[in-house]
Amino acid sequence: MTAILDIELVRTFHAVARIGKFSAAAEQLHKSPAAVSVHIQRLEAVAGGRLLNRDNQSVSLTALGKRLLVSTTELLSTHDRVLADLHGTHLAGRITLGVPDEYAVHVIRDILPIFAAAWPNVVLELKTAPSDALRDLVQRGKLQAAVLAQPKGQPSAHVLVSTLPVWVGPIHTTVASMDPLPLAVHATQCPYRQAMIESLKQSGRRSRVVLESPSNQAIKACVEAGLAISLIDRAFVTANMQILDGLPVIPEHEIVFMRSLSSQDDEAVNLLAQAMQQHFRL
Known part of the structure; x- marks a missing residue:
């Protein structure tokens, strides 16, 4: 029987590889750590070997895991673009997004074009500023969302990746x-x-x-x-x-995606959050 790559398993694998911890990836994916572990085990069965080296503190990619991460990055992007096409381009709106200078090139060059191609009727407005300034703007409702750096463990944001x-x-x-x-x-x-x-x-x-x-x-x-x-x-x-x-x-610090209270139910911001979680890298 021909093996099949389950897109949900691939998405879980990318989250664990990006964040570096099962517990944090589980929180981001709204799954239990046990469910995340099962997803990785199922994907390893399909891949034919271990994808992650694990210890009590963090995980790292094996050689096979690195190959799978590279080869499935475009697969996830294509999958999401196809879904967007199937659902049409009815979504419209405006998102004000803040990004620190350190990460602006990556976000603008590697992530926003994917989002814009999938949702062409959503207008993006960007602002660069230091992380704490962006946090204040989001909390005051002056920005709908922001990527920012913060000490590890602070609440009210979705972790994109940990950094040292x-x-x-x-x-x-x-x-x-x-x-x-x-x-x-x-x-x-x-x-x-x-x-x-x-x-x-x-x-x-x-x-x-x-x-x-x-x-x-x-x-x-x-x-x-x-x-x-x-x-x-x-x-x-x-x-x-x-x-x-x-x-x-x-x-250790974290790079997070933070959103304003008024944007919690905004579909466009939800989709942008998903794009950030899937494609943000250091």
């Missing part, structure tokens, strides 16, 4: 040679700026601000040029940077 902030500096630089520490800091209302300042203050390390900018590209350029150190997502570390030891450990 790391200290970075230019290649061939040691922390011991820096006193005071030269910092490239993010704009006010960015949780990474707050984490940098507070952790250094608690550890008693002296510092000075070399650059303050809302631009993630400016922060990276300052670090790569050897002018400062900073705090960024581990996934954004470039070949011209190194992760620094000897500095305060920053707790």
Whole structure:
């Protein structure tokens, strides 16, 4: 009998791979952890091997899991576009969406075109700003939704992916040679700026601000040029940077999709949330 890929199993697998934890993926999918585990087991039976390495803290992809993730990404996108076509393009409306600078390129280039192709009559209006500023705008109803970074465990948002902030500096630089520490800091209302300042203050390390900018590209350029150190997502570390030891450990953060109270029953925002959950990557 020919094996068949169940789209629901594939969607569950993508959620676990993206978030890195069964419990958080189960919460996002509105399923029990046991149901998520069963889905993965059924998909592994079809795939012919283990897809995930699991421990008490997190999961990681096996070589087979990585292959399946890559090969089924377009499958999910095509599936959702076909459903949208079958249901017609009757959905219309306007969504005001906020995105921090760090994630704007990915959201605009890789996710919103998929959504716009499926729902061409939904108008998107975008705003970039630091995460805490976007949170405030959503809570006040000035934005319908936002992608933002926050310390792990805060309520009222759908987790897209977990991320580990790391200290970075230019290649061939040691922390011991820096006193005071030269910092490239993010704009006010960015949780990474707050984490940098507070952790250094608690550890008693002296510092000075070399650059303050809302631009993630400016922060990276300052670090790569050897002018400062900073705090960024581990996934954004470039070949011209190194992760620094000897500095305060920053707790894990989450990238989440947050929506206003008034948009909880908005069909267009529901569909955008689904697109974010399916396609957001670091």
